[in-house]
Amino acid sequence: MAMAFSPLVLAVIAALITLATHRYLISKSRLPPSTRLPPGPPGKPLVGNLLDIPPVHSWLKFKEWSDVYGPLLRLNLAGREHYVASTEKVANDLLRERGNIYSSREQLPAAVRLLGDNLRPLFYPHDDTFRQSRKLMHRLCKESAANTYQPTQSLESARLLYDLVRKPEEYDGWLMRYSSSLIFRIGFGKAMKDNHDPLLIQLFNELHRLERVASPGAYLVDTFPVLMYLPDWLAPFKRELKAWHVEEREIFLTLLNDVKSEMEQGKAPDCWEKTYLEHSGEYALSEERGAYVVGTLFEAGSGTTAAAMMSWILSMVHYPEEFKRLQGHIQEVIGDARLPVFxxxxxxxxxxxxxxxxxxxxxxxxxxxxxxxxxxxxxxGMFIPAGTNVHANQWAIHREPQLYPAADTFNPDRWLDPQYPTYREPLTQYPNLQNYSAFGFGRRLCPGMHIAERSLNLLVARIAWACDISKKIGSDGKEMEVPLYDYESGFNVQPKRFQFDLKARSEKRWRVVKEAYEWEMENDPLKSRREW
Structure with missing residues (x-):
């Protein structure tokens, strides 16, 4: 039986086909003399490579393609140009050295316009609003500011370490609490009770929604923006995303207004929100945009540090000899009588x-x-049209054979041994994470880099000093296998929960951990504002 289509649906289908064809012909007709388009996998009529990209972990496929087509490859997604840079040189040449023309974002209907109502700094186009938001972020996250957050990082790391040794099976929750509570304190002047804090749950729901909505292919309207012309009653995706925006906006404004109220009462502790409100006249940002700048700094910082730490634990489970070398190195410098400090x-x-x-x-x-x-x-010699999405595929960039021999092997010596191309000295300064490609490129570099670097260094040093980590022994007396790569989806990724053993290295070190925890809790500057 033939399927009947309404005139409206037929009109939409015809518009989609026309748009895809128009995009393709435009890209071909604009090719300047003596230039070429980058190579890439052959696509299908109208949709191009759209159906060839996996719905999760697309960077793995991009890496496969880069091995075949080279360090700059071209994809056509229903007429939309997407180029993938797969070496650090190409990414830096374009996104950093030519940052004046490669610092914008595509204004995708789902994540940018419907979910964010054009308020989320991550997706700002390269305009004055973007520059003003980055100016504020720099003030809050620059290196000199990051130094002042170290006492808070010491406090939260002691709290994490104490709970991690007591209940290692809840490792992911403790790591998420560390990164979230840290940003809660320095961002909003609030002490987080535990992982079940209602406001924290709301914020994480918003973050997971954002990751899902912004993932490639999540919403058809991003591929075919003509669907935005559908009325709300005929477009359930528009109703859903707009409702979620109302929720997220209310959270960010509530956090700002709480601090504003406390400032009026003379009770607000120093925090990012207070800094913004005190100096808001220096930034050409509405209060709503200011609330989003600080609120989305929480989004950026709360998940990334925890995800990196989960990957570190995974690496130590798979490379026990590297963990022993790390412990021995720390022992030589610190001894066994105190925790490492900054x-x-x-x-x-x-x-x-x-x-x-x-x-x-x-x-x-x-x-x-x-x-x-x-x-x-x-x-x-390769033409890059205006309006092209340029992806810096970090998975491929960090596996470039010339820079990273045996790239799939976890090998810290590549940063410490002069035989490797990535070695730099002096070792009192290098290796470090400054301008490291893992934090992005050019004018879109992660603003929280200095804070993240301090957190990761301190947490790794303290956990390795205090704890032993190993594979769990099963009921058959054999080590339980742990997947090397079984990761969650989203644009910030972390390993799915895995089993391992963690315990204090000695009773003496456990006493040091408990004493540090008790001292930090007693001297917490937000002690009167918490309920632990």
Missing amino acids: DDIPNLPRVRAVVKETLRWRPVTAGGVPHLSEKDDVYN
Whole structure:
């Protein structure tokens, strides 16, 4: 029986076909003389490569293609141009050195316009609003500011360590609490009770929604924006996303208004929200946009540090010899009478190497968030039209054979041994994470890089000092297998829950951990504002 289509549905289908064909013909007709389009996998009529991209972990497929087609490859997604940069040189040449034309974002209907109502800084186009938001982020997250957050990181790391030894099976919750509570404190001046804090749950629901909505292919309207012309009653996706926006906006404004109210009463502790409100006249941002800047800094910081730490634990489970070397290095510098502190980090190059290698081996933003070209460009004879999405595929970038021999192997020595191309000295300074490609490129570099680096260094040093980590022994007396790559989906990725053993290395070290925890809780500057 033939399927009947309404005139409206037929009109939409015809519009989609016309749009895809028009995009394709435009891209071909604009090709300047003596230039070529980058190579790439052959596509299908109308949809191009759209159906060839897997719905999850697309960076793995991009890496396969880059091995065949080279460091800059071209994909056509129903007429939309997507280029994938798979080496650090190409990504830096375009996104950093030509940042004046590669710093925008495509204004996708689902994540940008419907869910975010054009308020989320992650997706701002390259305009004055973007520059003002980055100016505020720099003030809040620059290196000198990050130094002032170290006492809070010490407090939350002691709390994490104490609970991790007591209940290691809840490792993911403790790590998420660390990163979330840290940003709660420095962002909003609030002490988080536990992982079940209602506001925290709301924020994480919003974050997971964002990751899902912004994932490639999640909403057909991103591929065919003509669907935005459908009325709301005929477009359930529009009703859903708009309702979620109302929820997220209310959360961010509530956090801002809470601090504003406390400032009026003279009770607000120092925090990002207070800094913004005190200096809001210096930024050409509405209060609503200011609330989104601080609120989305929480989104960015709360999940990424925890995800990186979960990958570090995974690496230590699979590479026990590296864990023993790390413990031995820390022992030589620290001894067994106290926890590592920030002043020790310059003398712990292996700690820093392990952190950097973790972000290379399992990058948190493995596929990167694409930059949008603002005008036509030519790179090495290849034409890049205005409006092209350029992806810095971190999974491939961090597996470039010339820079990272045996790239799939977790090997901190590649940062410490002069025989490797990535070695730099002095080792009191290098390796470090400054301008590291794991944090993005150019004018879209992650603003929280300095804070994340301090957290990761301290957490790795303290956990390795205090704990032993190993594979769990099953009922048959054999080690239980742990997947090397079984990761959640989204543009920030972490390993799915896995089993391992963690315990205090000695009773003496456990006493040190408990004493540090008790001291930090007693001297917590937000002690009167928490209920632990």
